[in-house]
Amino acid sequence: MxxxxxxxxxxxxxxxxxxxxxxxxxxxxxxxxxxxxxxxxxxxxxxxxxxxxxxxxxxxxxxxxxxxxxxxxxxxxxxxxxxxxxxxxxxxxxxxxxxxxxxxxxxxxxxxxxxxxxxxxxxxxxxxxxxxxxxxxxxxxxxxxxxxxxxxxxxxxxxxxxxxxxxxxxxxxxxxxxxxxxxxxxxxxxxxxxxGRRGSTLTASGTAAHASEPEAGENAVYRACDAVDVVRDLDAPDATVLGERVQGSLVVTEIDGGSAWNVVPERCTVTVDERTVPGERARLEAVESIDGVEWTVDQDLPxxxxxxxxxxxxxxxxxxxxxxxxxxxxxxxxxxxxxxxxxxxxxxxxxxxxxxxxxxxxxxxxxxxxxxxxxxxxxxxxxxxxxxxxx
CATH class of the missing domain: 3.40.630.10 (Zn peptidases)
Structure with missing residues (x-):
């Protein structure tokens, strides 16, 4: 039939x-x-x-x-x-x-x-x-x-x-x-x-202070920006399968930080979207070389x-x-x-x-x-x- x-x-x-x-x-x-x-x-x-x-x-x-x-x-x-x-x-x-x-x-x-x-x-x-x-x-x-x-x-x-x-x-x-x-x-x-897709969050922690005295705090947004610079310098993953090239990608898609216009921010988060390839991943753990920055994986589709x-x-x-x-x-x-x-x-x-x-x-x-x-x-x-x- x-x-x-x-x-x-x-x-x-x-x-x-x-x-x-x-x-x-x-x-x-x-x-x-x-x-x-x-x-x-x-x-x-x-x-x-x-x-x-x-x-x-x-x-x-x-x-x-x-x-x-x-x-x-x-x-x-x-x-x-x-x-x-x-x-x-x-x-x-x-x-x-x-x-x-x-x-x-x-x-x-x-x-x-x-x-x-x-x-x-x-x-x-x-x-x-x-x-x-x-x-x-x-x-x-x-x-x-x-x-x-x-x-x-x-x-x-x-x-x-x-x-x-x-x-x-x-x-x-x-x-x-x-x-x-x-x-x-x-x-x-x-x-x-x-x-695949690996979705990650970079969390930058600092110390709040009045914006008129920024030196009294640790600016989490600045730390997050330093972490973003690390991401920008990383190579996207790349692989070849049965003669076909698979090119990954790596991009920052969201950033959120600060609580008021006159407060040095104590927390800032950054979302990173990575399209992974077989056998290769971007070295995102490198962002933790920045003081106060933690990297966590939210989703990892193989x-x-x-x-x-x-x-x-x-x-x-x-x-x-x-x-x-x-x-x-x-x-x-x-x-x-x-x-x-x-x-x-x-x-x-x-x-x-x-x-x-x-x-x-x-x-x-x-x-x-x-x-x-x-x-x-x-x-x-x-x-x-x-x-x-x-x-």
Whole structure:
């Protein structure tokens, strides 16, 4: 059995219509019930809300996605009867604070036009999730085929991390985040590495004094500025994965200090955003060479590097067989759940229908042709790729 264009569209529409920015339960219910009805796989739903299905034996290949989304724009919400009352109310600021623009009596709007599906989650990433579900159903797997849809990806990968802690550890994985139109127009490429994100705070402490006698205090803002100079002199991280360069970045994004115009500030904080690369980090600990400055890490989303050239090549071959264009192996600037899986020992690539600039926007959309390509890529790879046990 092979999915047709109508099936891909209908399943995407069904998943996208279900609100899942505050509570992923209903979306997880839909994924779980579809898998139980459409496949003979072993389907589980863990206590966190993750949905995992398995069939076949041997080396495991997972098709991985997530069913949570970021908050919708007001224009992406409709009422239960199909009107746009809730959407208009959200735009006009008339929504009840308790329910928000997508409360229990509303759905997400899904529209089809010009060969694309529009709505919150179409690109990130319920469209690719639908393609993976259909491919999971239709593939004749060469080994064990796993499907996993996680919760909380938009909250730092909490679902993936919990599943990994509970023992979900496939040998290989294709994570369905965006890789379309990275190397060329109208093509779906294969990501072999992506950046992570390390968010840090520099806290400068001083001693307050009256501004008329600044020498009586220690100015925390000055110390923070000295720490910023250290950050500016640091090199951003850089790495090469399977011949592809991954360039990180390092930038100060916020600064906050002082309590009044006539008081020498005793505290100042600086936020630093670092986009990390596989195996390399900026030497941010150097800021602690400044008196009174402390460095703390607030968030650390891991980067991903595919550690098996054979798997990357197999994914590229499946991508090439599924489209007229010539796809390429590329890198991605954004962190995904592939980082957590790779950190746990899973060999990953990223391949999905979303294009640069589509996710998290009021006009979010996905190409229906790209969804069809992803279905074929996932099904082909699941059918053709098999390796022995990983070392």
């Amino acid at each position: 092979s999915a047709n264009r109508t099936e891909v569209i209908e399943l995407t529409r069904r998943l996208v219509s279900i609100p899942s920015h505050d509570d992923e339960t209903a979306a997880g219910d839909a994924v779980e019930s579809w898998l139980r009805a459409e496949t003979d796989a072993e389907v589980t739903r863990d206590r966190h809300g993750n949905v995992v299905a398995r069939r076949g034996e041997g080396t495991s290949l997972a098709l991985v996605g997530h069913h949570d989304v970021v908050d919708p724009d007001g224009s992406q919400v409709v009422g239960p009867a199909g009107d746009d009352t809730a959407g208009r109310a959200a735009v006009e600021g008339e929504v009840d604070d308790e329910s928000g623009p997508a409360g229990p009596d509303v759905e997400y709007l899904v529209e089809e036009r010009d060969g694309r599906l529009y709505g919150r989650g179409t690109a990130d990433m319920k469209g690719s999730l639908a393609a993976a579900m259909l491919a999971f159903r239709d593939a004749d797997p060469a080994g064990e085929l796993v499907f996993a849809s996680f919760v909380g990806e938009e909250r730092g990968g909490v679902g993936a991390r919990a599943a990994i802690d509970d023992g979900v550890a496939p040998d290989y994985a294709v994570v369905g985040e965006g890789s379309t139109n990275y190397a060329g127009e109208d093509q779906t490429d294969v990501v072999v590495a992506h950046r 980067p991903m590097a595919c550690d098996d050239e054979g798997f990357a090549d197999a994914a590229l071959a499946a991508a090439a067989a599924s489209q007229a264009a010539t796809p390429e192996q590329v890198t991605k600037p954004h962190a995904t759940d592939a980082g957590w899986l790779a950190e746990a020992g899973t060999t990953c690539v990223v391949c999905g229908a979303a294009e640069p600039g589509e996710a998290h926007t009021a006009s979010e959309s996905v190409s229906i042709d790209a969804l069809g390509r992803c279905y074929e890529i996932y099904r082909t790879l699941a059918t053709t790729f098999q390796r022995g046990s990983k070392p």
